[in-house]
Amino acid sequence: MNSLIRKVLGSVALRSGSPSSSSDPISSPNPMKDYDRFLQIMYVQTSSTGDFDRIPIDIFMQILKILGPRESARLRTVCKAWKFLVSDNRLWIYFLQNGPETWDSVFFAETHLRFGYPLQVFPAQIHDLSFMHIYGQRMEVPGAVIIDGGSGYCKYGWSKYSFPSGQSATFLEFGNIESPMSSRLRHFFSTICSRMQVKTSTQPIVVSIPLCHYDDTESAKSSRRQLKDAIYSTLFDMNVPAVCAINQATLALFAARRTSGIVVNVGFHQTSVVPILHGKVMHKVGVEVVGMGALKLTGFLRDRMQQNNIHFDSLYTVRTLKENLCYVALDYEAELSKDTQASFAVTPNSWFTLSKERFQTGEILFQPRMAGVQAMGLHQAVALCMDHCHDAELTGDDNWYKTVVLAGGSACLPGLAARLEKELQGLLPPSISNGIRVLPPPHGKHSVWFGAKLVSNLSTFHKSWCMTRKQFRHHSKRKLMW
Numbered sequence: 001m002n003s004l005i006r007k008v009l010g011s012v013a014l015r016s017g018s019p020s021s022s023s024d025p026i027s028s029p030n031p032m033k034d035y036d037r038f039l040q041i042m043y044v045q046t047s048s049t050g051d052f053d054r055i056p057i058d059i060f061m062q063i064l065k066i067l068g069p070r071e072s073a074r075l076r077t078v079c080k081a082w083k084f085l086v087s088d089n090r091l092w093i094y095f096l097q098n099g100p101e102t103w104d105s106v107f108f109a110e111t112h113l114r115f116g117y118p119l120q121v122f123p124a125q126i127h128d129l130s131f132m133h134i135y136g137q138r139m140e141v142p143g144a145v146i147i148d149g150g151s152g153y154c155k156y157g158w159s160k161y162s163f164p165s166g167q168s169a170t171f172l173e174f175g176n177i178e179s180p181m182s183s184r185l186r187h188f189f190s191t192i193c194s195r196m197q198v199k200t201s202t203q204p205i206v207v208s209i210p211l212c213h214y215d216d217t218e219s220a221k222s223s224r225r226q227l228k229d230a231i232y233s234t235l236f237d238m239n240v241p242a243v244c245a246i247n248q249a250t251l252a253l254f255a256a257r258r259t260s261g262i263v264v265n266v267g268f269h270q271t272s273v274v275p276i277l278h279g280k281v282m283h284k285v286g287v288e289v290v291g292m293g294a295l296k297l298t299g300f301l302r303d304r305m306q307q308n309n310i311h312f313d314s315l316y317t318v319r320t321l322k323e324n325l326c327y328v329a330l331d332y333e334a335e336l337s338k339d340t341q342a343s344f345a346v347t348p349n350s351w352f353t354l355s356k357e358r359f360q361t362g363e364i365l366f367q368p369r370m371a372g373v374q375a376m377g378l379h380q381a382v383a384l385c386m387d388h389c390h391d392a393e394l395t396g397d398d399n400w401y402k403t404v405v406l407a408g409g410s411a412c413l414p415g416l417a418a419r420l421e422k423e424l425q426g427l428l429p430p431s432i433s434n435g436i437r438v439l440p441p442p443h444g445k446h447s448v449w450f451g452a453k454l455v456s457n458l459s460t461f462h463k464s465w466c467m468t469r470k471q472f473r474h475h476s477k478r479k480l481m482w
Contacts, residue, residue, distance in 0.1 A: 061088070096135060111129070146456060150208075154169070159456035207246075208246060244466050252405055255443055261275075262274065272289055273288035277394055328363070
């Protein structure tokens, strides 16, 4: 069948070069009746494709799936009927479903994010999109370098890869915008590009920005703008062709295939509770901050191990045990009476056994005083944020803030999502608590990176999400004029 269709393509190509091929009844200036036009589209005349007319439509679609996207696209030139069938959204959805990215992620990106900021309140409908066109555009996107620069660790890699290609300690504290910011940023980005062995002039770069300035004061707004402008300016000075800088909370939300909700980002030093509506951080509602992060959790486990005479070589050992043995209890008091002992080998010759430390480590997120920290618990911070969202009445839909997405490496602790959801149900009135869902990190500790990957593989990435050097200069000039 493949060879037969290739022969048809060859014969069509020969006919297309002859003068007679220029007559096209569909594009003729004399309009045809709608019914005749429909027949022209749905059926192939015997003189043009012969026995291929007798192929049932469902069989023909199966043939196209076997041939693949390249040959299917070429078959559009055979005749009007085949052009109609080849353009069927279902065929190209099939090709996208069998691609490197999950169909759910592709569909979310192309219906919610394709037009960039501000995000559309009402996403595009599937019947309004040509997925054949989208497939072609996505194949032409060259990919981008993704740099997820957190306050503790930096993850970097290519957007076309399944996972980040590397991770290292962060070279730069993003929250510090003091001089000499430019030189430190340049060193940071140059080091990443050197490790990835990529020339800065060849690929666009997507940078995730930690949410360091939380409130809505003029000082905080200025600091956020200054940091973002410094990132753009530095990268353009390094000859990067295009740059996309988005905050980590928004990328984590995108990774969960949401554009609105509350992101709880358990960072390296502290945890932020970030309300996001249609992709925009609602600073006016209020971003809550808990002075408890991954470093405090690791330190608490270290202290408990020392108190129990459990000897270890380094903080890396403690962190590894935290990631592999610790969890969050659904009922802390009930867990105290259980046998929770478990062992893990950090190296082939070093086994460690933990018991109550396993769930007491995560418990300090809800009871900070256990770690000597005077702060509200995580559930109280999220409840306060939800209360503010409810009172703000930003939209007619009160459910936008009832989806909570966890992000960050320590947010991957088993049981954290279920425990937080339970605490919120008991803490909030039914008018707010009904319908609350807490989602664990959709891609584990790499969720922010995957959110950036989702954006950078979008069919309209360069047009809708990237800023070029020319656009940045124009943007800077306008700010100076005002």
